[in-house]
Amino acid sequence: MYCKPKVNNGSVVIYYGVDGIMRFPTGVKISKDKDRQNKFKEWDSKKNMVSSDVENATKMNKVITDWLTKANDIVSRYLIDGVKITARELEKELTDIREGKIKVRSELFMDNYKEFMERKRIQLVERDSKSDISFSTYGTFQSTIDDFEAENGVVLKVSDVTNNDWLEVFHTWLTKTRPKEVLLKNGETYKFKTLGKLKSASIDKRFEVLTGFFSFLKEKELLKDDNFLKSYKRTEINVTTKIKTTLSINEIHTLYAHNFEDETKEKVKLIFLFSCLTGFRWKDIEDFKKNFISDFKGRKVYSYVASKTKKKLNKVAKIPLSDLAITILEKLDYKLKLYSNGYTNLVLHDLLKESNLFGELTLAEDSETGRQLKRYELLSMHRGRDTFITNLINTVPLHELMSYTSHEKLSTLQKYIDYTRDINPEYVTIFDKNG
Structure with missing residues (x-):
């Protein structure tokens, strides 16, 4: 200049x-x-x-x-x-x-x-x-x-x-x-x-x-x-798909049942699991408001405008809340904004390691040392959103799932899917049926 x-x-x-x-x-x-x-x-x-x-x-x-x-x-x-x-x-x-x-x-x-x-x-x-x-x-x-x-x-x-x-x-x-x-x-x-x-x-x-x-x-x-x-x-320019890991539905319930003596770890565990059950981004966790929950066809539904797209799309996301999600909210007294994002992730890594539930090696490597990373090292608060989408992608109609996540493009939604999951060979049995 x-x-x-x-x-x-x-x-x-x-x-x-x-x-x-x-x-x-x-x-x-x-x-x-x-x-x-x-x-x-x-x-x-x-x-x-x-x-x-x-x-x-x-x-x-x-x-x-x-x-x-x-x-x-x-x-x-x-x-x-x-x-x-x-x-x-x-x-x-x-x-x-x-x-x-x-x-x-x-x-x-x-x-x-x-x-x-x-x-x-x-x-x-x-x-x-x-x-x-x-x-x-x-x-x-x-x-x-x-x-x-x-x-x-x-x-x-x-x-x-x-x-x-x-x-x-x-x-x-x-x-x-x-x-x-x-x-x-x-x-x-x-x-x-x-x-x-x-x-x-x-x-x-x-x-x-x-x-x-x-x-x-x-x-x-x-x-x-x-x-x-x-x-x-x-x-x-061939971009290698980023190796990520998510929690299966069984793992969500197993982690929920694992109680931590440390109160902070227990609360962070619940916040993380709530993200896994709703697909919340961190900013959406910070902006959570109890009065956005309403009754719809016998289930609680949370309606909100995602913070990331508020000024661009202003699209309303509507997420049906599972019974476990409601239980977690009640345990947290409907207060999700307890700690900073950085601190929450630090505690999350500690509690996941302590739980001994996610210690297996992955194909991901440390960029500096080349060491293979364990699953808990790949998990963060944002993996909650990946978990939510990955667990529903094969069972929920895509247009319905995109209403939950407020995505406009299928290609954007697909970026959140955990492709390390095993295939389900039972899907092809549909071809075994005659009429």
């Missing part, structure tokens, strides 16, 4: 300080009021943006980001040729853009990616939208490209990366270990931000970000077709 936004007497400007000082006005103005630290009340000095609680902050920050991107694009264009543009020259070019005399269109990968990432920041952070990819993943990808450019001594252009050859080079590079640092051409030492040696699941995440970015490039008309990327992902 060569330029940065600053507040100059209530006016937000783009600041640049090479061979002079430029304070280019963005047209965004905030209140001149300051706090006790003499900082502008409506300016987030840590994030260099208008504070999110200011009216129209999103639009204002979009204007600021647009000018910041334009300014950095110009500086980058000059640096490719080994020239540092002066503050006066940069101000003139930005003024020409404002007056419509010229248009800046950067070909640099990173300039366009930063613009793309800012869009994602607004979507995922300011608007609190839900996505399969967290905003931190986009930041990690930026660090990955920084490392790639440093290690390979290049400044990537869009045209450099939009082909199969680069995808293969990038893919291979992701699998290799990063050094701690490298000496750049200008004599400076660059310290790497990522470790490298990524496994297929992590590589898949990087390519998911790349897919979204390429769509952004198509929108900007910097890329005509991204089918080559989709084809490469489909044929070259």
Whole structure:
């Protein structure tokens, strides 16, 4: 980042300080009021943006980001040729853009990616939208490209990366270990931000970000077709199915019958089992409310909007509660929010190990040592949701089960299934019946 936004007497400007000082006005103005630290009340000095609680902050920050991107694009264009543009020259070019005399269109990968990432920041952070990819993943990808450019001594252009050859080079590079640092051409030492040696699941995440970015490039008309990327992902990136484990119905009842002397362990056991009986995510456990339970056709039903999809789908999930689920709620006095997620999982691992019910080895390995993991080491609160879905998938009609879990897509539901379960050979006996 060569330029940065600053507040100059209530006016937000783009600041640049090479061979002079430029304070280019963005047209965004905030209140001149300051706090006790003499900082502008409506300016987030840590994030260099208008504070999110200011009216129209999103639009204002979009204007600021647009000018910041334009300014950095110009500086980058000059640096490719080994020239540092002066503050006066940069101000003139930005003024020409404002007056419509010229248009800046950067070909640099990173300039366009930063613009793309800012869009994602607004979507995922300011608007609190839900996505399969967290905003931190986009930041990690930026660090990955920084490392790639440093290690390979290049400044990537869009045209450099939009082909199969680069995808293969990038893919291979992701699998290799990063050094701690490298000496750049200008004599400076660059310290790497990522470790490298990524496994297929992590590589898949990087390519998911790349897919979204390429769509952004198509929108900007910097890329005509991204089918080559989709084809490469489909044929070259094979994500190994994550080995997971779940509790069978018998194991749920066996664990329920196993009493722990420690009160905390007993309560955590009950919370975990309730998740196994309802498919609750952790946030849904925290948000549980007794008054959401109602009677329906002779059974208690819990109706709620899943926290994860509340702002995206707002779909109501309706879960019939088993007798055991009701018994657990009564034992917990209908209070599920007792401990933090991290602490609950720590206690859960301890009690599962202590129970001696889940000590068998699995095919999963420790990523560092290669040691085979035992079942209790794979179990966590989220495996309760997997347990619920896996135990019902072969007996409950799919549309009914998706009403329980609030899933919109069958493909999403299938991600929760424990495929290590033994097959049931009795299913094929249906073919033995005549009429």
